[in-house]
Amino acid sequence: MAAKIKLKRVGKTKKPFYRIVIQDEATATKGEAIEVIGRYNPIAKENKVQFDSERTKYWLSKGAAPTDKVRIFLGKAGFLPEVSFEGATKRASKEEEGKIKEEKAKAAEAAAKAATAKAAAPKAEAPKVEAPKAEEPKTEATAA
Secondary structure, eight states: OOEEEEEEEOOBTTBOOEEEEEEETTSOTTSOOSEEEEEEOTTOSSOOEEEOHHHHHHHHHTTOEEOHHHHHHHHHHTSSOOOOOTTOOOOOOHHHHHHHHHHHHHHHHHHHHHHHHHHHSOOOOOOOOOOOOOOOOOOOOOOO
């Protein structure tokens, strides 16, 4: 059984609250947890993330793999090396995404026009090459 350390949402609508749980890798996020090892409250001003340090160390030693978000929390808490975001790209804003889509659409349209213009252009005829004529057999004229 491969264990994962996941976030399991238990909060109300518009009031998120998560439990940090150990689950079998194949289990759905809303499925049954093996053990609860902490909690995450994104609305709280202080102590957003809390772990049971003894159980967390135990499960990490057993090979439980944390999800990306939990890996960040474990790094900040000192259980794992901190996650570095150097080289990570920032997501474009909606306006920038719209501009990028427009540019791609214009480029695709220009490529389509070029392709249709190329197909519609008359094809240049290849020069005809005449086959070499067969030489007539030479007959030697004999003097009689």
